[in-house]
Amino acid sequence: MSRVLVGVKRVIDYAVKIRVKPDKSGVVTDGVKHSMNPFDEIAVEEAVRMKEKKLASEVIAVSCGPAQSQETLRTALAMGADRAIHVEVAGAEYDTMQPIHVAKILAKLSKDEKADIVIVGKQAIDDDSNQTAQMTAALLDWPQGTFASKVEKTDAGLTVTREIDGGLETIKTKVPVVISADLRLNEPRYATLPNIMKAKKKPLKKLTAKDLGVDLAARIKVISVEDPPVRQAGSIVPDVDTLVTKLKEGGHV
Amino acid sequence: MRFSFAIQTLSSDIPSKSIKKSEMKIYGVYYSQLIFLNYVLEKYKVIRKQFGNIQPSDIDYFKTILSEDRVLTDENDVLPFNIDWIKNCRGQSKLVLKPKSTEEVSRIMRYCNEKRLAVCPQGGNTGLVGGSVPVFDEIVLSFMLMNKIISLDELSGALVCETGCVLENLDSYVRERNLIMPLDLGAKGSCHIGGNVSTNAGGLRLLRYGNLHGSVLGVEAVKADGTVIDCLKTLKKDNTGYHLKHLFIGSEGTLGVVTKVAIHCPALPKAVSLGFFGVENFEIVLRLYASAKSSLGEILSAFEMADNDSISSTVQNLKLPNPISDYPFYVLVETSGSDETHDAEKLTRFLDKEMESGLIIDGTVTSEPAKMQTIWNLRESIAGAGLIDGYVFKYDVSIPLANYYSLVPLLRQKLGSKAIKVYGYGHVGDGNIHINVTVPKYDQEVCSMLEPYIFEEVAKLNGSISAEHGVGFRKPHYIHYSKDVTAIHLMKQLKQLMDPNHILNPYKVLPELT
Numbered sequence: 001m002s003r004v005l006v007g008v009k010r011v012i013d014y015a016v017k018i019r020v021k022p023d024k025s026g027v028v029t030d031g032v033k034h035s036m037n038p039f040d041e042i043a044v045e046e047a048v049r050m051k052e053k054k055l056a057s058e059v060i061a062v063s064c065g066p067a068q069s070q071e072t073l074r075t076a077l078a079m080g081a082d083r084a085i086h087v088e089v090a091g092a093e094y095d096t097m098q099p100i101h102v103a104k105i106l107a108k109l110s111k112d113e114k115a116d117i118v119i120v121g122k123q124a125i126d127d128d129s130n131q132t133a134q135m136t137a138a139l140l141d142w143p144q145g146t147f148a149s150k151v152e153k154t155d156a157g158l159t160v161t162r163e164i165d166g167g168l169e170t171i172k173t174k175v176p177v178v179i180s181a182d183l184r185l186n187e188p189r190y191a192t193l194p195n196i197m198k199a200k201k202k203p204l205k206k207l208t209a210k211d212l213g214v215d216l217a218a219r220i221k222v223i224s225v226e227d228p229p230v231r232q233a234g235s236i237v238p239d240v241d242t243l244v245t246k247l248k249e250g251g252h253v
Numbered sequence: 254m255r256f257s258f259a260i261q262t263l264s265s266d267i268p269s270k271s272i273k274k275s276e277m278k279i280y281g282v283y284y285s286q287l288i289f290l291n292y293v294l295e296k297y298k299v300i301r302k303q304f305g306n307i308q309p310s311d312i313d314y315f316k317t318i319l320s321e322d323r324v325l326t327d328e329n330d331v332l333p334f335n336i337d338w339i340k341n342c343r344g345q346s347k348l349v350l351k352p353k354s355t356e357e358v359s360r361i362m363r364y365c366n367e368k369r370l371a372v373c374p375q376g377g378n379t380g381l382v383g384g385s386v387p388v389f390d391e392i393v394l395s396f397m398l399m400n401k402i403i404s405l406d407e408l409s410g411a412l413v414c415e416t417g418c419v420l421e422n423l424d425s426y427v428r429e430r431n432l433i434m435p436l437d438l439g440a441k442g443s444c445h446i447g448g449n450v451s452t453n454a455g456g457l458r459l460l461r462y463g464n465l466h467g468s469v470l471g472v473e474a475v476k477a478d479g480t481v482i483d484c485l486k487t488l489k490k491d492n493t494g495y496h497l498k499h500l501f502i503g504s505e506g507t508l509g510v511v512t513k514v515a516i517h518c519p520a521l522p523k524a525v526s527l528g529f530f531g532v533e534n535f536e537i538v539l540r541l542y543a544s545a546k547s548s549l550g551e552i553l554s555a556f557e558m559a560d561n562d563s564i565s566s567t568v569q570n571l572k573l574p575n576p577i578s579d580y581p582f583y584v585l586v587e588t589s590g591s592d593e594t595h596d597a598e599k600l601t602r603f604l605d606k607e608m609e610s611g612l613i614i615d616g617t618v619t620s621e622p623a624k625m626q627t628i629w630n631l632r633e634s635i636a637g638a639g640l641i642d643g644y645v646f647k648y649d650v651s652i653p654l655a656n657y658y659s660l661v662p663l664l665r666q667k668l669g670s671k672a673i674k675v676y677g678y679g680h681v682g683d684g685n686i687h688i689n690v691t692v693p694k695y696d697q698e699v700c701s702m703l704e705p706y707i708f709e710e711v712a713k714l715n716g717s718i719s720a721e722h723g724v725g726f727r728k729p730h731y732i733h734y735s736k737d738v739t740a741i742h743l744m745k746q747l748k749q750l751m752d753p754n755h756i757l758n759p760y761k762v763l764p765e766l767t
């Protein structure tokens with residue numbers, strides 16, 4: 001049976017309106033509600049289902065981020081992960097942390113924890129990088145099944161259905177493997193009350209990137225963060241002819 | 254008299270399987286089955302009163318007050334204003350006016366009063382008792398263009414705005430300034446603040462912030478004769494004489510037209526959590542309420558319940574996720590406070606205690622906004638979900654808590670297989686239950702089994718036949734079940750005083766004027 005490592009990132013809740021800081025150095029995070037990246041919830045759900053189907057022996061949730069990331073880890077534990085590892089990254093280091101850093105941490109932890117399957121969300125809804133799974137697979141030199149919308153156990157390993165531009169692609173992969181979860185992989189559960197209570201007592205280990213020998217030196221500098229352009233107000237046209245004329249005028253057709 | 258009416262043009266652009274909040278606009282009425290009967294009209298043989306008939310010269314006059322595009326006469330343009338949200342009522346108006354200012358409203362009213370033209374004030378048209386649509390050919394006065402925010406005092410929380418501001422827009426606006434609207438309801442994406450005031454809407458925050466008679470600071474209204482009554486103070490205290498604003502709160506457009514509203518917005522709670530629990534029976538819902546009141550105290554901001562049929566129909570009909578498994582009753586508990594740690598501690602203690610005691614069998618609790626939204630959305634969608642089954646008889650009653658749920662099993666028994674479902678859900682904290690009876694299509698027999706039976710039962714239990722939705726067109730004949738004759742008489746005297754020609758929202762609220 002496999003041991004599954006799941007990456008969970010703490011991001012601004014998707015129901016919250018994002019505001020850019022006045023100095024354009026980033027977005028306002030103080031006093032703003034955060035929760036688990038929705039794609040990571042799907043990853044956790046998949047890992048927990050693997051355990052429920054007795055395909056996995058243990059589910060370990062990992063989060064790299066500030067102290068509050070532990071809340072995100074508690075949510076993963078309440079959903080059914082067995083234990084958690086918090087790799088504390090805070091302040092300026094967190095601001096410039098990129099998928100390459102997270103991938104290095106996940107790769108190192110996979111070895112240390114003897115994990116055979118790493119599942120992460122296909123992207124985080126804050127930075128939208130979509131790189132962590134791929135980089136982790138490369139660093140470990142494991143196969144990868146990205147944008148998974150279905151994961152099944154087969155004799156030699158796993159069969160992964162991938163969502164690609166043209167439709168669906170089915171691949172077979174050996175274990176160990178890195179998987180990234182797409183939206184349709186599953187519908188994550190709500191943590192139930194008894195499990196929320198139990199999660200408070202599950203083990204949560206704290207590490208630093210230094211403990212893992214990962215250098216977090218910044219590789220990028222944020223020059224400016226700006227609001228997307230405001231959508232222009234629409235107008236109502238009386239009939240189809242006017243619509244067509246307007247579209248032509250605007251050079252849209 | 255049965256109406257037939259083609260509304261293909263409308264129904265074609267409406268998705269046939271789901272009602273999302275965004276679709277609940279005027280055009281977003283869910284037309285699954287086109288039942289346009291006005292059974293009140295039939296049953297009580299309501300006849301048109303001696304009002305003036307709209308002449309071309311009247312329309313010309315209105316065009317001098319309003320720009321041409323704000324005078325709607327085309328049948329297709331007027332149609333949506335004639336049909337109410339639950340498609341119970343359909344009027345026959347031929348004219349919609351869309352004023353942009355108090356001055357325009359005043360001029361329209363003065364003219365209508367002189368010409369004895371009847372007027373139906375309409376806000377977001379989400380009212381559930383047929384009050385917002387005309388009965389015959391009353392002129393629809395739509396406030397959709399009176400939607401400006403006038404001022405907000407961030408310290409006192411006093412918001413002043415025009416009547417047609419959509420509740421959800423106001424809420425977003427004040428939230429950005431760390432305030433919150435004192436009311437919230439499932440129709441927030443469409444209903445207007447003026448409509449809320451005119452119906453004294455209750456909703457989901459009433460337990461915490463009280464009703465609009467408390468939070469509305471001031472009202473500007475136009476009387477039937479066009480006089481502008483300025484009670485638009487933003488003061489919390491103003492004991493100078495009679496509190497006239499109350500005449501416009503909850504009078505459903507029969508005493509005057511609300512044009513501006515000043516309302517008190519409380520501070521935005523910093524910490525909000527939501528629990529959704531499954532429990533075994535209604536008795537336990539009440540015990541849990543008692544426990545929540547004492548354990549959560551000042552942070553308890555909502556206590557709602559729904560029976561199994563309410564939730565399962567909503568989940569099935571609208572394809573919404575149920576965050577927990579199947580239970581006979583569901584309870585939703587919201588806390589709002591200013592300190593996350595403090596609130597979480599209290600909530601955890603409450604949950605620990607009641608899971609231990611066995612009152613809560615299972616459930617989930619979250620303070621993540623997106624998850625809270627999903628749960629609230631499930632609760633708020635119950636109101637519309639039944640429409641997918643065909644036709645819904647909806648009752649909104651107050652019943653003292655001990656008997657709060659007792660009518661639902663009674664009705665189930667009485668109706669048997671005649672109903673698809675009979676379910677109850679509502680604001681336990683306010684003693685207000687919504688009872689819905691769904692049937693494949695409107696059925697006179699079912700109707701007469703329900704009414705006046707249900708009102709008689711409510712009266713016996715010392716309840717109110719209309720807790721928050723009002724009387725509108727559907728219930729004037731039943732008002733006596735909840736109001737004393739002397740009170741009804743005083744209501745009529747007030748009507749006579751304020752609208753002597755009875756042109757404002759006729760056939761509504763008051764039983765036949767004698």
Ligand SMILES: Cc1cc2nc3c(=O)[nH]c(=O)nc-3n(C[C@H](O)[C@H](O)[C@H](O)COP(=O)(O)OP(=O)(O)OC[C@H]3O[C@@H](n4cnc5c(N)ncnc54)[C@H](O)[C@@H]3O)c2cc1C
Pocket residue numbers: none
């Ligand atoms: C020391 C002190 C402190 C006060 N503090 C406050 C305060 O903090 N806030 C505040 O608002 N006021 C305050 N007041 C004013 C006054 O006490 C209140 O207005 C109080 O509510 C009056 O009640 P009462 O029974 O004494 O009425 P009265 O003084 O007897 O009557 C007051 C008015 O009500 C009418 N009235 C009385 N009973 C009835 C009835 N049953 N039906 C119809 N009309 C009736 C009377 O005709 C009169 O017009 C204070 C007064 C004092 C002396």
Ligand SMILES: Cc1cc2nc3c(=O)[nH]c(=O)nc-3n(C[C@H](O)[C@H](O)[C@H](O)COP(=O)(O)OP(=O)(O)OC[C@H]3O[C@@H](n4cnc5c(N)ncnc54)[C@H](O)[C@@H]3O)c2cc1C
Pocket residue numbers: 338373374375376377378379380381383384385386396416437438439440443444445446447448449450451452453454455456457505506507509510511512633636637721722725758
């Ligand atoms: C999904 C859903 C959920 C709902 N939930 C709740 C709830 O929880 N609690 C609750 O109380 N109600 C609820 N309602 C009922 C309804 O939405 C409220 O009563 C709402 O306040 C009506 O506002 P509106 O702007 O849509 O008014 P309308 O429906 O347009 O009008 C309602 C009445 O007010 C009059 N009116 C409107 N605007 C004015 C004005 N400016 N001046 C004078 N009269 C006016 C109309 O003539 C009519 O009699 C719900 C409705 C729906 C569809």
